Amino acid sequence: MNVLVLLPLTEAQRATLESGAPDADYTYATKLDVTDEQIAAAEVIVGNLDPARLPAARSLRLLQLNSAGYDKYSAPGTVPEGAALTCAVGAYGQAVSEHMFAMILAMMKHLDGYRDDGRGHLWTDRGQVTTFAGAQVLVLGAGDIGTHFAKLAGSFGAHVTGVRRRVGEVPEGFDAIRSMDDLPELLPAADVVISFLPSSPATRGLADAAFFARCKPGSYFANGGRGDLVVQADLIAALESGQIAGAALDVTTPEPLPADDPLWDAPNIFITPHVAGQFHLPAVLTNIAAITADNLARLQAGEPLRNLVEL
Template identity: 40%
Template sequence: MKILGAMPFTDDDKKYLENIAKDCEFVYKNKESVGEDDVQDIDIILGNVSPDVISRAPKLRWLQTNSAGVDVYCKDGILRQDTLLTSASGAYDTTVSEWMVSVCFMLARKEDLYMRNQVEKLWKHEGKVVSIEDSVTLVLGLGSIGKHYAKKMHALGSYVIGVTKNRHSEKPDFVDELSTVENLDELLPRADYVAMVLPGTAENVHIIDAERLKLMKPTAFIINAGRGNAIDGVALNAALRNGSIGGAALDVTDPEPLPETDPLWDAPRCIITPHIAGQFYLKKTFENIVKITGENLEKYLSGDIEGMRNKVDHKKGY
């Protein structure tokens, strides 16, 4: 069996994986440099190789991504239905949830305004602020990252409402209310923070549109760390400029990179980061990914497919 490693594995990582799969042949390449010729005899790919290249891998049995989101691999014609797909869900919980909490503090304390004032060398007060304590946080998408964020906001004194696609049988202790997407219009007017960590599925495209932005409090903040197209960018720009919401923090945009001409760049109270909440900037994140990959590799080779982590339903996209 031949395995292509397309993550930035260290020498120690490679030894760890090769010790698990002693009878397998390993090939390592940078994911950007992997071409069609490189995947013709590959059985397993570890890493986010281009979907176009993946679609041209005739022997591929299993793809383990280094990302939590895998929707690009679930499109028609990319993977055969019998090809196993697993994600790195859970690896990014700390880094993304901490980014989300950090921008909540920034917006609450108007740190974005003070940072702009510093650039302009302005000693200027920006007025009253708000607190996370005693706020209401609406979390759209209560997956692994969403739960970690919810737990942090609850610990800070916020009343947390979790929103899922389907009703869960158990409510986590750190979630004060659990609801479903069908109740979103009734929930939005209650929220001080609307935090989004939704997967990139068709039903989530523009789930926050002009009409739903109008339902939000004029003091409410919207946070997006899921998929950029979950928010209608044109409508968000309008809402920020007319003051119908309090502010926004976006680590994801539609499109990416956000064009220089996009008005969101200088929209009032809009914090934009270039999809860096995740990535591998926090050392722990990639260590988590390697651990997930190794555990899945061991189970796959032993035939314990059922025991593998983060198996993805091709049709659902998660």
């Protein structure tokens, strides 16, 4: 089996990945320098190859993405016929949850404001702060990332409710799970609302003026999922009115966010440029290598693949 890997793995991470199929032939390249010949020879490609280059993958059996999202690959005909598509759900829970938790906690303690004041050489007192202890936290999306976030918030003494399409069992870290249909009645009680929802017709524009109007006055809103969840003009209005005390965003629409976009200048907003995940935390690539090893072993054994995307 010919495996083409497009990820910047360490030697240890390569060993983890290759343990899934020790007898396979491995080629390591980058997404910029990979050749059409390498793509054509690959039976497995590991990494988010530009979809425009996939027609060259004539031998492809499996495309293992390095991302949890797969929007760019889900359109009919994008992945070559007969090839399976798997994503990296389970790789980013620690990285994204810690990043978003830190952003919210920084806003609760006004650390973002004090950093700005310090750069202006200002000795200020920004007044009362808030805490996760005893807070009602609403997590939209109770998958891997949402569960990691719930554990962090719970360790600080928060009461955490998860929201997802189907209720089912309550994952570790959550105090309760509710359905998306319950969202209107849950928003008014939440001190923190954070979303890790994927992009879908049901989620695009969900966080609009009506959404923010239902939120508890003075609550915090955060988005670590997809930027198109939020109607950004409505978020700006909610921040300007004080309905929302602060917003922490790692995703926006569009990305990159233009320098003249009014979202930058909204009051009490903390924006990072979609960097919560990616490969900034080394554990992410280690996790992806382990997921890939599992799928290589499953592919060779003819077993169901992990994180299979139904095309």
